[in-house]
Amino acid sequence: MSVKELIWLFKGVMGENAYQQYLDHHAATHSNEPPMTERQFWRDKTDRQDANPEGRCC
């Protein structure tokens, strides 16, 4: 495993890849409307977490 892959894995586990993931999804599905900006996306993400809490285990 190269260092680059390790960094990619670490960022993925931390959740940093979420915006890129969203962009990829957006490009593939409804590319006729503009995607959210990075700032909008992260706001939207945490605001959705407000309404859909995820458990953390003991």
Add this chain to the structure above:
Amino acid sequence: MSENNPGREQAGARRVERDEDTDVLQHDPNLPPTAVHVDTEDRGWTPLKVAIWVGIALLGGVSWTMLAIVRGETVNAMWFVFAAVCTYLIAYRFYSKFIERKLLQPNDRRATPAEYKADGKDYAATDRRVLYGHHFAAIAGAGPLVGPVLAAQMGYLPGTIWIIIGVILAGAVQDYLVMFFSMRRGGRSLGQMAREELGVIGGTAALIATLTIMIIIVAILALVVVNALGESPWGVFSVSMTIPIALFMGVYLRYIRPGKVTEVSLIGFALLMLAIIAGGWIAETDWGVAIFTLDRVTIAWGIIIYGFIAAVLPVWLLLAPRDYLSTFMKIGTIVMLAVAIVIVRPEIDVPAFSEFASRADGPVVPGTLFPFLFVTIACGALSGFHALISSGTTPKMIEKERQTRFIGYGGMLMESFVAIMALVAALSIDRGIYFAMNSSAAATGGTIEGAVAFVNGLGLTGVNLTPEALSTLATNVGEESIVSRTGGAPTLAVGIAQIMQGLFGGAGMMAFWYHFAIMFEALFILTAVDAGTRVARFMLQDSIGNFVPKFKDTSWRVGAWVCTAIMVAGWGAILIMGVTDPLGGINTLFPLFGIANQLLAAIALAVCMAICAKKGAFKYLWIPALPLAFASVVTITASFLKIFSPVPAVGYWANHFAFRNALAAGEESFGNAPTVAAMEAVVRNTFIQGTLSIVFVVLSIIVIATAIIATVKAYRTGGGPSAEDPAVPSRTYAPAGLIATPAEKELEAQWAALPHDRKPARAGH
């Protein structure tokens, strides 16, 4: 044209033959196959592969022999690591594969919810290795770090066997099954599945049980933090600094640099280290000691107020950044600890079975090995709480069905390994010190002299505790005293500090490592407290919403505040009760934590069994039924002992009536309670604990009974209706396990070679 066309069949990529959905899953002829034939990858039993597995089996066998049969003066920690890892590998390769083939039969030609419901947000196909990390970070917390420490009083072998055998036959099976069934149902939660499979009565009992269990689990986790921070100015300072650090990170991520998660986590981590070091400076000043030395009741109230505020604040401000920090610390620390144990290889002189393995009067947690070992170590071997994580969040992100084995079963194996490391760290401490730290203040009087007299009076072979040993260790870890620091966290911190100082810094760094360990345990627990309160609040709002519809609206402020307050009051009351308990707190409450967690596991396994029965998989019903039977017997026996045992140390009601009678007889002190007020507190506490025991066991028996009824019904009719989402053909491919097999690589290459415009949407990297 469908995949049934033999012309499309290739070596290593043939269609899955025994598939009930073959006619539904029409494959797009322009795409490469979406599944590798299950059998091709296993047919290649080369001599090298055979030799490797024989080697793993031999090393595992030798390690178990060293642990279980050879009785030397000491045993090296490496044997624990080898025994665990070899057993995990064999169980993963053979048992989880058996479950996959015979019981679950995942089908990679079917799209997962992440594919057919893809929204780029909640439903987002995520690389299996990344998702493994996500899932592990969500399931692993303070639980596997605490239980094994407390169970170490019975010797090293009972805990080791239960952690390793328990995980492969029960814990990992539960996680895997729940994850798979939730994935087949669009990521539905355990509660929804229970209602669907068990009907209204079983479903409602499961919901109430889950809610009460969450309350007790949050309360006892909080109690662990309170006990670790009580009378410790250093700990109080550095842990409270996590709040401003998290707030700063939250603002940074929202307004300054959105999305730079790793960057902000690194900054947060640096600030955290600074907070730990600064804690040491402050604990040496008079004003620092004056401000930050707090008694346990004050800290408990602090956590209650914090818990309420954290649960009503927006997620971005406190919870999300704290979660990033917690994940960062979790991964870093666990890797660090594993490396340190392998390098330092501590010698362990705890006996395989201690004097307390066969007695009910252990000072750390009371009760005999059966059933109390199996409830003291819950997380790490079998944890019902995982069923809440394995249903819901993770299943919505799985890319291919067959990856559930790696993420569900494999993820739990990793948590079990964390538990083994915690056990090793606790075992590496001198036994006299271990008992001085973990016996309640009611027994030791909270003083060095009292602890020495108490521990030496236990009559343990090879234990000769001196006052100097306790005071030197306290000075080394930067604490006023380490006597009666119950709850497991301080003991683990001492163990980690001893191991780490062997690697970095020597004795001079012990205080830093000790507070580092306390810090990360507190961080996990406070994250669990925030998140647990929030989840419980939503569950409560949903339940009340059935009667008062307005409560269903989760954005309604009043409803949110009222429900949060109810939940916080619930766990807060138990926390205060534990902190002020004249009998010690942890030793009376921890069994309730384990019982609650295992009962939740029994509920989850019961739901899985009913689902398997409705699938008509009666031949392999024993896969969930075996751990279900064990968990039921253990927890129901433990509950009955807690309710009916005539031994006051074990039975809540026996204690309750003993103290009540003493009060009625006009006595002014009784047992470990020196005053009338303390006696009244014991009467009150044992009443609540006894009532909770009854509630848990009754609810669980209802759920298990409804599951058995559903199973028998399905058996009579040869199966039952399936609540799965309809099958949708997949249009993507990814390997199943950590390392792709040659057949998988070949298929991956075919997908990679597709021209860009024909490539289906896939979460990329």
